[in-house]
Amino acid sequence: MEEVLRELIGIAGRHAHGRRTKTAIPRVTIGRSEVATPPLPELCQPTALFVLQGTKTVLIGDRTLRYGAGSYFIYAVETPATSQLLEASSARPYTAIAFALDVGLIAALIIDHKPAVDGDGFVTNRADDELLDAWRRMLRLLDRPTEIPVLAPMLEREIAFRLLQGPQGAKLRQLAHxxxxxxxxxxxxxxxxxxxxxxxxxxxxxxxxxxxxxxxxxxxxxxxxMSPMQYQKQVRLLQARHLLIAEPGSAMRVAFAVGYESASQFSREYARHFGLPPARDAARLLAKGEAATLEID
Missing domain, CATH: 1.10.10 (Arc Repressor Mutant, subunit A)
Structure with missing residues (x-):
C-alpha cells in the first residue's frame, strides 16, 4: 500500500494547482494543502473522498469522521459539514482525491452486484489493494492525457465496482435505487x-x-x-456567507434574505457557526483572498 500511496501522492502533486483542482479526468478532483486549516464549513456533494496523505476531521451533525492516509468515505447525500486539516506541511502536504458519484453508472453495476453488508454510515474505511490499484491506473492517465477518453470510463466503472464491493457499498445501492x-x-x-x-x-x-x-x-x-431543521439552518448560514461575500452590505438584509425573522438570532447563530459575526467574517475572507475557495454547489 505504501508504494502505491507514494505514487498517487506524486502524480497528484504534479497536477494540483491550488487547494482544489478539477483534473482532465471527468469527475476527478485533487485536493492539496501545505498548511493545516481552522474548521471550514462547506456543503459536501455526493462524492467518494480518498485521503492519500495528511490527516483530516469532518464534523457532520453530531458525528465526526477521521481521515488518515489511505482512508476514504462516501458522501451519498448533499450534506453540510465542517472540515479541518490537522496535518499538512510543505514537506508532507495534505493530498486527497475526490470522485464525484455517477448514480447512473452505479445503478447499472448493481444489476450484477452481490449486496454488501450495511454498516455504520459515518466511519471512514481503509482502501484495499484492489481499490488503490484502480486509482493508481486512473491517475496515471493524467500523465497520458490522450488516453483519458478511452480508458477513464473503464477505470471509473472499476472504481465504482470496488466501492460497491467495499464496506460502504450499501450506501451506493440505496442511492442508485x-x-x-x-x-x-x-x-x-x-x-x-x-x-x-x-x-x-x-x-x-x-x-x-x-x-x-x-x-x-x-x-x-x-x-x-442531523434533523431537517438543523440541516436547513446550516444551509441558510452557508448561503448567507456567500451573499455577504458576493454583495457586501447589511447583515440584516442578508438575514431576511435567507429566511431569518430575527437579525440578532442570525448574528448569534452565524458567529457560533463561523467563529465571527457576519460582517467581520466576510471582511476577513475578502482580505485574506479566501472567498474564491468557498464552494457550495
Whole structure:
C-alpha cells in the first residue's frame, strides 16, 4: 500500500494547482494543502473522498469522521459539514482525491452486484489493494492525457465496482435505487436547499420522500447526522456567507434574505457557526483572498 500511496501522492502533486483542482479526468478532483486549516464549513456533494496523505476531521451533525492516509468515505447525500486539516506541511502536504458519484453508472453495476453488508454510515474505511490499484491506473492517465477518453470510463466503472464491493457499498445501492431510502432522503434535502429561505413542514417533506413522519426523521438523521431543521439552518448560514461575500452590505438584509425573522438570532447563530459575526467574517475572507475557495454547489 505504501508504494502505491507514494505514487498517487506524486502524480497528484504534479497536477494540483491550488487547494482544489478539477483534473482532465471527468469527475476527478485533487485536493492539496501545505498548511493545516481552522474548521471550514462547506456543503459536501455526493462524492467518494480518498485521503492519500495528511490527516483530516469532518464534523457532520453530531458525528465526526477521521481521515488518515489511505482512508476514504462516501458522501451519498448533499450534506453540510465542517472540515479541518490537522496535518499538512510543505514537506508532507495534505493530498486527497475526490470522485464525484455517477448514480447512473452505479445503478447499472448493481444489476450484477452481490449486496454488501450495511454498516455504520459515518466511519471512514481503509482502501484495499484492489481499490488503490484502480486509482493508481486512473491517475496515471493524467500523465497520458490522450488516453483519458478511452480508458477513464473503464477505470471509473472499476472504481465504482470496488466501492460497491467495499464496506460502504450499501450506501451506493440505496442511492442508485429510485425507491432506496437515500434516494428518497435526497429528494427532501434537494427541496430544503432549493427553498432554504422558506419555513419547513416536516410532514410535507416526509410525503415527498414517501415515508411516514417517524420513518422520515429516522432515515434523515441516519443519512445526514442531523434533523431537517438543523440541516436547513446550516444551509441558510452557508448561503448567507456567500451573499455577504458576493454583495457586501447589511447583515440584516442578508438575514431576511435567507429566511431569518430575527437579525440578532442570525448574528448569534452565524458567529457560533463561523467563529465571527457576519460582517467581520466576510471582511476577513475578502482580505485574506479566501472567498474564491468557498464552494457550495
Amino acid at each position: 429510485a425507491d432506496g431510502r437515500l434516494s428518497q432522503i435526497r429528494r427532501a434535502t434537494a427541496w430544503i436547499r432549493a427553498h432554504y429561505n422558506e419555513p419547513i413542514d416536516v410532514t410535507e417533506l416526509a410525503e415527498l420522500a414517501h415515508m411516514s413522519n417517524a420513518s422520515f426523521h429516522r432515515h434523515f438523521k441516519a443519512a445526514t447526522a
